[in-house]
Amino acid sequence: xxxxxxxxxxxxxxxxxxxxxxxxxxxxxxxxxxxxxxxxxxxxxxxxxxxxxxxxxxxxxxxxxxxxxxxxxxxxxxxxxxxxxxxxxxxxxxxxxxxxxxxxxxxxxxxxxxxxxxxxxxxxxxxxxxxxxxxxxxxxxxxxxxxxxxxxxxxxxxxxxxxxxxxxxxxxxxxxxxxxxxxxxxxxxxxxxxxxxxxxxxxxxxxxxxxxxxxxxxxxxxxxxxxxxxxxxxxxxxxxxxxxxxxxxxxxxxxxxxxxxxxxxxxxxxxxxxxxxxxxxxxxxxxxxxxxxxxxxxxxxxxxxxxxxxxxxx
Amino acid sequence: xxxxxxxxxxxxxxxxxxxxxxxxxxxxxxxxxxxxxxxxxxxxxxxxxxxxxxxxxxxxxxxxxxxxxxxxxxxxxxxxxxxxxxxxxxxxxxxxxxxxxxxxxxxxxxxxxxxxxxxxxxxxxxxxxxxxxxxxxxxxxxxxxxxxxxxxxxxxxxxxxxxxxxxxxxxxxxxxxxxxxxxxxxxxxxxxxxxxxxxxxxxxxxxxxxxxxxxxxxxxxxxxxxxxxxxxxxxxxxxxxxxxxxxxxxxxxxxxxxxxxxxxxxxxxxxxxxxxxxxxxxxxxxxxxx
Numbered sequence: 074x075x076x077x078x079x080x081x082x083x084x085x086x087x088x089x090x091x092x093x094x095x096x097x098x099x100x101x102x103x104x105x106x107x108x109x110x111x112x113x114x115x116x117x118x119x120x121x122x123x124x125x126x127x128x129x130x131x132x133x134x135x136x137x138x139x140x141x142x143x144x145x146x147x148x149x150x151x152x153x154x155x156x157x158x159x160x161x162x163x164x165x166x167x168x169x170x171x172x173x174x175x176x177x178x179x180x181x182x183x184x185x186x187x188x189x190x191x192x193x194x195x196x197x198x199x200x201x202x203x204x205x206x207x208x209x210x211x212x213x214x215x216x217x218x219x220x221x222x223x224x225x226x227x228x229x230x231x232x233x234x235x236x237x238x239x240x241x242x243x244x245x246x247x248x249x250x251x252x253x254x255x256x257x258x259x260x261x262x263x264x265x266x267x268x269x270x271x272x273x274x275x276x277x278x279x280x281x282x283x284x285x286x287x288x289x290x291x292x293x294x295x296x297x298x299x300x301x302x303x304x305x306x307x308x309x310x311x312x313x314x315x316x317x318x319x320x321x322x323x324x325x326x327x328x329x330x331x332x333x334x335x336x337x338x339x340x341x342x343x344x345x346x347x348x349x350x351x352x353x354x355x356x357x358x359x360x361x362x363x364x365x366x367x368x369x370x371x372x373x374x375x376x377x378x379x380x381x382x383x384x385x386x387x
Numbered sequence: 388x389x390x391x392x393x394x395x396x397x398x399x400x401x402x403x404x405x406x407x408x409x410x411x412x413x414x415x416x417x418x419x420x421x422x423x424x425x426x427x428x429x430x431x432x433x434x435x436x437x438x439x440x441x442x443x444x445x446x447x448x449x450x451x452x453x454x455x456x457x458x459x460x461x462x463x464x465x466x467x468x469x470x471x472x473x474x475x476x477x478x479x480x481x482x483x484x485x486x487x488x489x490x491x492x493x494x495x496x497x498x499x500x501x502x503x504x505x506x507x508x509x510x511x512x513x514x515x516x517x518x519x520x521x522x523x524x525x526x527x528x529x530x531x532x533x534x535x536x537x538x539x540x541x542x543x544x545x546x547x548x549x550x551x552x553x554x555x556x557x558x559x560x561x562x563x564x565x566x567x568x569x570x571x572x573x574x575x576x577x578x579x580x581x582x583x584x585x586x587x588x589x590x591x592x593x594x595x596x597x598x599x600x601x602x603x604x605x606x607x608x609x610x611x612x613x614x615x616x617x618x619x620x621x622x623x624x625x626x627x628x629x630x631x632x633x634x635x636x637x638x639x640x641x642x643x644x645x646x647x648x649x650x651x652x653x654x655x656x657x658x659x660x661x662x663x664x665x666x667x668x669x670x671x672x673x674x675x676x677x
Contacts, residue, residue, distance in 0.1 A: 103580065104499030108507055111492035111555050114484075115514040118548050122525035123517075129524075136528070188416045193409070199420045201664045206423055208660045208667070209653045210609035210627040216634055216649050217426045220433065220642050228429035231446045263423065268671075275672035324518050327611045331631045345520040352524035353616055365521030372516050 123369060129362030136356035149363035160347055160364070167343040170254065171322040178262050179314055182269025187303075189270065190277040200271070207267040215331035218260035222246065246333060250340030253333045257341060260328050265321075269314045276310025277303070316379050320372055344368055427653075434458070434646035441643040457647040465637070467648055469622060470629035473539065474608055474652075477625060480543035482603040485550040489599060490592070493558025494584060498567075508556065515552030522548065523616040530617060537619040545613045549606040554599045560673055561595035562588070598670045601663050608655060626652040 133145045153160050185203070189196050206214065221228040222245040233241040245256045280303065288298045304311075326345035329335055335342040335350075342350075344364060351361035433441065434457055436450035461467045492511075496504055526545055527536065535541030565588060573583035589596075614628040624632065630648040638644045660667060 100499045100580075101501055104495040104501035107491040107495035107499070108501060110488045111551055112507060112510065114488055114544075114547055114551055115511065118522060118526065118545060119514045119517040121529075122522045125525040125528075126521060185416075185419060188412055188419070191409070191412050193413050193416060195413070196416065199416050200668070201660065202420050203423055204660050204664055204667065205427065205657060208605060208609075208656045210611060210656075212611040212627045212631050213649055213653055216630065216645060217430050219634070220430055220646060220649075221426050223642060225444045226433070226441070226446045226642055228425065228446075231429075231448070263426065267423070271668055271671055275668075320516055324520070326520060330615070331611070331634075334635075345518065348518070348520035349523060349612075349616070352520070353527060358524050358528070361524045365518065365524070368518040368521055372518060373513075376513075376516065 122365070126362035126365040126369075129358045130366050132359050132362075134358040134362075136358055145359065149359045150367075152360055153363050153367055162339065163342045163344050163347045164367075166341065167323055167325070167345075170257070170325065170343070171319060174258055174261055174322050175315065175318045177258070178265045178318055179269050179311075181262065181266045182314065183273050185266065185270040186273035186277055189274050200274075203267040203270065205267075206263050207265070207271075209264075211264060211327040212331040214264040215260045215328045218256060218263065219246070219332055222256050222259070247337050250337060253337065253341050257325075257328055257332055260332055261322075261325070265318065269318065272314050273307065273310050276307045279310075280306045312379055316376060319375050319379070323371055323375065324368065344371075430646040430649055433643050434650055436643045438641060438643060441641070457643050458651065461633075461644055461647045461651065465633065465644075466622075467626070467629060467633075467651060470624050470626045471651065473623055473629075474625040474627075476539050477543050477546065477610075478604045478607040480539060481546045481550055481607045482600055484543065484547060485554050485603045486596060486600055488547075489551060489554030489558050490596065492555045493562050494588070496555070496559040497563035498570075508559070511552045511555050514548070517548065519548070519612045523612070527616055536617060537623055539623070542610075542613055542617050542625075543607075545617060546607045546610055549610060550603040553602055553606070557599055557602070557670060557673060558592075558595055561598070562592055565591050594666075598666045601659060601666055602670055605656065605659060605667075 130149050131144060131146060133141060133143050133148070135141050154164070155161055189200055220226075222230075224230055224242050224244045229245075230241055230243070233239075233243075243252065245252045247253070284302050284306075285298065288302055293301065324345050325343050326349060329341055329343055329346050330349075333341040335346050345368070348361055348364040348368065351357045351364060432447075432449050435453035435455070436447075437452055437454050437456060440450055440452060492507075495501060496508060501507075522545065530536040530541045530545075535544070569591065570583050570587055573587045574580065578586065609627065610625065611627045611631065614625040618624055618628060621629070621632070626648075630645065630652055633648060634645040638648075
């Protein structure tokens with residue numbers, strides 16, 4: 074795909090179009106016609122839900138009892154941030170989990186990317202094999218880890234018992250909220266680290282070799298080279314991984330559903346989980362709408378924040 | 388050049404540490420790869436364990452009487468084969484729609500002089516980040532009104548959120564790599580623009596379309612949230628939804644059966660990754676790093 078043949082010009086989507094000259098007017102019209110299906114599809118499945126959610130978020134709307142529809146002002150938003158309804162904790166869990174998991178996952182991904190970037194025999198095989206956990210459905214990852222963490226028949230238990238290590242026969246799920254979060258982190262990390270590694274590896278491979286040679290000549294050590302050359306030049310790839318990871322950690326749903334079901338109690342509930350729960354378990358479209366609006370706002374803030382923080386210094 | 392001569396004669400001590408560092412790197416990579424594969428091995432081993440052996444609750448590294456009986460039970464007795472078929476149908480519908488919509492938009496965004504190209508590309512990316520659960524309620528409501536709930540078509544349309552943003556972006560960037568001159572030559576020869584696109588660009592873009600199709604299939608196959616939201620009867624369930632439901636009900640204590648379902652769900656993905664990993668990696672980095 075990334076052919077380096079000189080005959081093929083690499084034109085990124087942001088490059089201005091080249092000479093349509095006299096055909097420009099018809100080209101423009103055709104352009105809008107061709108773009109419109111994609112835009113309309115996306116508007117229908119995201120724009121409409123957004124507007125509908127904003128509208129519902131100011132109303133009481135029980136799906137099973139449509140006549141109850143009435144304006145309630147900010148009541149739904151008050152519930153989102155209150156501690157009585159259990160939504161405040163969901164926000165705390167979501168942000169806490171994101172703050173813990175993203176650095177761990179991106180850090181491990183960077184470590185593996187640095188290893189894969191060395192001229193090691195078998196790194197091609199390692200890269201393909203590492204793709205496997207990333208590529209399977211998220212709930213499959215969750216179910217695999219449910220199997221692994223079973224206190225009697227799980228692989229983790231087997232290894233710990235075999236090596237006479239502490240922690241064997243631990244009941245990971247449904248008793249301790251901390252252990253449940255650790256289990257979630259296992260399943261998530263297992264799946265996500267390979268993704269981070271692949272993207273960061275591509276970033277590493279884009280760094281010109283001459284820079285490292287120059288650094289060696291100048292007598293810079295490995296540590297210094299890493300901080301002065303690797304990390305700054307890895308900034309775009311790092312930005313991409315951080316944005317993707319942070320957003321999906323904030324929206325975590327599949328693993329919670331398949332692994333803990335938000336238990337024990339509601340100690341592993343997250344924003345996405347209570348959002349689904351309000352919509353499709355309770356039919357409370359007002360509250361679900363308000364949670365959705367909050368989630369959209371969070372997504373926008375995160376995307377904007379990373380752009381600001383990691384903007385290359387000119 | 389000085390760099391090369393300087394590197395040419397490393398001092399003996401340096402060469403030694405370098406060699407050791409190399410060995411450590413090889414070892415570390417091997418161990419890490421193994422750790423990532425162990426869960427799959429464990430699931431495979433358990434999926435081959437007969438229920439009688441599994442129920443003794445004494446975990447073993449490999450069953451003493453491995454059998455494919457669990458796969459038979461899951462696929463035939465518990466109709467998991469139907470869930471796999473559902474997954475294939477939904478993935479096929481979404482992939483076809485995605486390729487048409489994505490290719491048209493990708494072509495226009497890489498070639499035609501439309502105003503607001505940046506705006507469109509920005510919107511496409513932002514839409515791709517839209518929280519899935521935020522779509523569930525509104526789409527559930529609408530699908531209920533127009534009879535799309537619990538249908539493959541309804542789910543396929545919702546699943547476009549996974550595929551259209553990535554595909555549009557990917558194809559816009561890959562189409563841009565095809566030289567404009569080829570297309571212009573076809574136009575000079577009297578072909579209409581769509582004719583030129585169809586006869587000249589589409590064949591040249593075939594590899595890009597294959598990459599887009601692979602991603603589309605993978606992303607839709609991996610959907611769980613929308614299947615959970617929009618499918619209501621077990622005979623329509625997709626494979627990931629079906630195995631989660633079975634693991635929480637009928638298979639609750641029979642991990643050996645759950646594991647068979649897990650591997651059956653993962654199998655098409657394994658095949659795809661093993662045969663198309665180059666495309667997947669390059670598509671991933673093209674899609675993400677531009």
